[in-house]
Amino acid sequence: MSIIDHLPVLLIIGPIIAALIILAVGWHDRRLCYPVMLLSITGQFIASLIMLLQVIQDGTIRYYLGGWAPPLGIELVIDSFSGFILSTIMLLALLAIVYARRSVEAEVPAEKIVSFYVLIQLLLIGLVGMTITGDVFNLYVFLEISSIAAYTLIAGTRSPRSYVAGFNYLIMGSIAAGFILLGIGYLYVATGTLNMAEIAMLLPASYELSTVHAAFLFMMIGFSIKAAFFPLHLWLPDAYTESPSAVTVIISTVMAKVSVYAMIRILFTIFTTAYIIESFPVTGFILLIATIAIVAGAILAIAQNDLKRMLAYSSISQIGYIMFAVGVANQIALEGGLLHILGHAMMKGCLFMVAGLIIYRMGTSNLLELRGVAQTMPISCAAFALAGASMIGIPPTIGFMSKYYLVLGAFEAGYWLYAAVLLIGSLLAVGYIWRFIEIAYFGDHHGDGHQCASPEGPLSMIAPMVCLALLCLILGIFVEIPMEIIGPAAMILLGGA
């Protein structure tokens, strides 16, 4: 066995050791934390890419922890779906960490920086674990690792408001985790196993039991809270707005996506399409709620006066798009939904990075005080415009491609009306994106003349932002590259291949 064979478990154990090393070197010298962190995240990113290539070449990787085969032991599974999500979140995490350095220095009290980095590392361990595990209870444990880290990170700024936001998220998140734990218990009662693949195999025999229905509903509600799926999104705006900018970038891209991933896993891998479409038809209901989420999230976003809060409500709308794909549940729509997971991670990451940089530079994220900010910060506003165009869905950006697939999928399933709502959602997105563009570019500049040639901000903050904005465009043009992995992933979810 070479080291490559052990990559799945190293992906989790490596960062745990790294977290301890960060703590140890931080005790000695605070400045050493960041390089260790960057090294470990880069390692994780490279490992995730290697595994993605392996999956494309040789198919699904199954790793038995400690050599114990599934009914007894815990299994790590990397198929094209989890491989795709894994490399997406690691890419975003890497860029967010590059971005975090200066932003954290500005927003987090100096004595907390060591624990801050340790917590980010723990958050990523939890999220990576959730992505690659093949065991439902393991999923719960990793979910809690990431959640506890997230509650603490959100409360990490100097502003005392963030304590309240963190506490509210803790209450909601713990209810969600409790429901998920209960759902897992019901599943265990019904099947006698915790391995996802085995549950999927044994479950059809008890599809009619109310135990299974209860398990399904508890898990769905739990993950809906975690993913901030409308109308269970109430924790999200405060949490996104009050947390440090770097944390907002990570939780809005990486964490939100992993929660959606877990929900899709539960729906399609554990319960399978046979259950959610035939035995317990729930897709129509998900579709309805998703369309409401798309419209309501966008309207709420338009009504906000704070840049970060506006983007937070826009996230609720975008989660609606991904769940829309789940509701339609055919190949094309799911491809669109998975592409939107990647696309939304990139554009929302970029937009929140811009918001963070504006806070870093201007000290405020209130839209009314940002008139003419484009003169001071041309690069950031250009990045915002590009990612915003992707959010609206202007071709040839990635946002256009994913919405195009979603609409095609809805047409194929005959949901004409719902497809129309998708387009209305795009129009509403114009509303909130344009609002910032108008203020930034056409508002009266009332600055005190410091819009001179001084750099917009540290390079380590601008580079990842521009990188993400360009990726939105490039991956939209060369959409075949992500589709190569998304196609098989959608097929796996629908039970084929």
Place this chain on the structure above:
Amino acid sequence: MIEVIFDLVTSRYNYWMAIILMLIGLYALIAKQNLVKKIIGLNIFQTAIFLFYISFSEVTGGTAPIYLPEGPEALYVNPLPHVLILTAIVVGVSITAVALSLIVRIYEEYGVMDEDELMKVVRER
């Protein structure tokens, strides 16, 4: 009719107890104004779920899953849920710790423990 309901309650009273406890916890979590009482509610809620797991692993007349002279023939209760709940208890304790430390910081900062008053103070600042 009453006998059927009575039967339903008595034959599965362990599940009923778990559900009642869970609802008490959920009620406290949502409806109580005091932040510490909310956390107590959270603990009741989690404990109910733990009890649910432990009660369904019970085997009538079963003994603790330790090695006995009879060997594997002895009647054991299912050890797996116990192990799972051991993990979940650790998680619950950590969440309580984080929540309480957040409450301490909120109280230091705003001087209130009551949710409505807290929202009022937060909005004023």
